[in-house]
Ligand SMILES: Nc1ncnc2c1ncn2[C@@H]1O[C@H](COP(=O)(O)OP(=O)(O)OP(=O)(O)O)[C@@H](O)[C@H]1O
């Protein structure tokens with residue numbers, strides 16, 4: 148088949164109907180641009196929310212849960228080993244929240260090549276004493292440097308610096324807590340631990356996550372301070388938080404560590420299952436909108452081609468009479484459609500990029516995301532590839548049916564009609 | 566079997582089914598030799614155009630057989646028939662059917678571009694030659710809507726000639742033309758048969774035109790009567 152000639156004929160037919168062609172192409176441009184902008188924006192949003200979640204959730208967390216012993220005495224006796232044993236009213240056993248042999252585990256984990264960093268943590272409920280009232284809250288004793296490296300805690304510190312925690316007996320209070328107790332940086336706060344120890348800590352900073360429930364209860368101290376507060380030795384740790392190079396292997400590693408260290412483990416996915424749902428819903432929405440817009444554009448092309456075929460009956464008849472086969476005619480109209488799709492699609496990509504860039508500079512401020520100043524956009528070449536494939540695919544489909552109709556036109560009928 | 570036949574039909578029969586079954590052509594046997602200038606005449610509605618469409622291979626719904634250059638074309642695929650038309654048959658209709666998107670020169674070249682036997686430059690040269698013999702070389706770059714009826718018809722003839730077809734078929738090619746233009750077209754046809762040994766098969770109502778051709782086929786009610 149002579150594609151150069153077919154393309155030439157298609158181009159001339161388009162030129163004769165330039166206005167409609169442009170309208171059709173604009174339809175494609177618009178839908179592809181919308182698709183690109185939407186998908187970039189939605190994924191930017193996903194990314195941002197993922198970040199928000201990952202800033203608070205380690206990829207894998209090791210801890211001791213309160214739960215019943217897995218091996219009850221009866222399963223340990225030889226006599227009933229092969230029986231099915233029913234035990235009622237089992238009570239959970241508190242083996243202590245402390246992770247046994249934590250130093251060795253951390254040292255071991257730090258050597259693991261899959262792991263970026265390990266941050267030990269102590270989480271404990273406390274009472275903050277403010278005058279005569281006691282406010283319950285939570286203290287996170289953190290390894291300041293590792294914690295900062297993994298979770299960028301400093302992004303949430305609105306007053307003071309996270310490194311201030313390296314001073315002895317210092318604390319960073321959640322904004323909600325500080326407001327409630329009317330405390331500011333420099334003040335001293337009295338804290339009662341679960342076992343009744345009373346200590347005084349100096350406020351060296353205020354943090355704000357932007358989530359009221361968190362800001363109303365949470366505060367940070369260093370590991371040492373937390374251990375002193377609780378009257379525990381320096382190897383006392385309740386959580387080991389692990390940051391991985393490749394977060395997708397978190398579920399497997401979680402399982403591996405559970406077996407190896409005989410600890411409870413949870414990976415970030417399990418801990419934030421609802422986030423995943425949100426992400427996939429957003430992705431589905433952007434693709435659905437893109438597809439719907441393209442279908443609309445496809446109908447536009449379909450209409451224009453149909454109209455063109457009615458207008459060009461004579462031309463089709465004479466092309467066939469002078470030796471163009473039905474297949475040639477079909478290809479003429481498919482190329483027509485493809486040209487519209489290609490040109491419209493390329494402009495769509497361009498405008499999609501422009502729209503994305505515009506969204507990218509629109510100011511967007513929220514207290515929960517202090518580092519974000521504009522709407523999030525995630526740029527990824529793959530969206531552009533998908534966009535142009537979408538455009539070509541839809542226009543081919545839209546063009547195929549009119550083109551087949553054109554290919555079936557009986558020249559005798561047309562010529563007789565004159 | 567070596568002979569001079571360009572076109573031959575055996576027992577060509579055609580029916581129309583709408584609104585009632587109706588035999589338009591019955592058992593037409595016809596043979597046209599190389600270099601003949603043949604006209605088909607007959608009353609309106611006797612089936613002349615129908616016969617021509619069958620011979621042109623555009624209408625494939627018939628009984629009987631058609632041979633072009635001693636080769637059976639009946640039952641061939643659409644693609645093959647298109648190729649045969651492109652290479653062997655030139656058409657001139659009552660209406661010119663020029664593509665308004667292309668200029669005169671491109672219109673003439675189009676079947677040649679499809680055949681792709683000659684390069685584009687060569688085709689352009691040949692197209693200009695044909696336009697010249699038809700007295701149209703100075704109109705080559707005009708668009709079809711800038712031409713008169715007679716001029717358009719001459720462009721259509723040039724287009725029919727571009728691939729040096731075995732046979733040129735015409736369905737009342739002078740039907741839309743006045744006497745002067747009609748004579749002009751006849752002279753062109755005559756010249757083609759004399760100088761290029763071009764075979765021509767022309768349906769016409771114009772008895773003057775028919776009387777000047779080598780052979781007249783007269784039809785009546787779907788049959789050839791002489
Ligand atoms: N598509 C069709 N369906 C049914 N009958 C048709 C159809 N086309 C033509 N006919 C009939 O077939 C007969 C032959 O038509 P045809 O066009 O071949 O006549 P013609 O000899 O070319 O006439 P004219 O000289 O007026 O052009 C006519 O009676 C016509 O009514």
Ligand SMILES: [Mg+2]
Nearest residue numbers: 613614615736
């Ligand atoms: Mg007729």
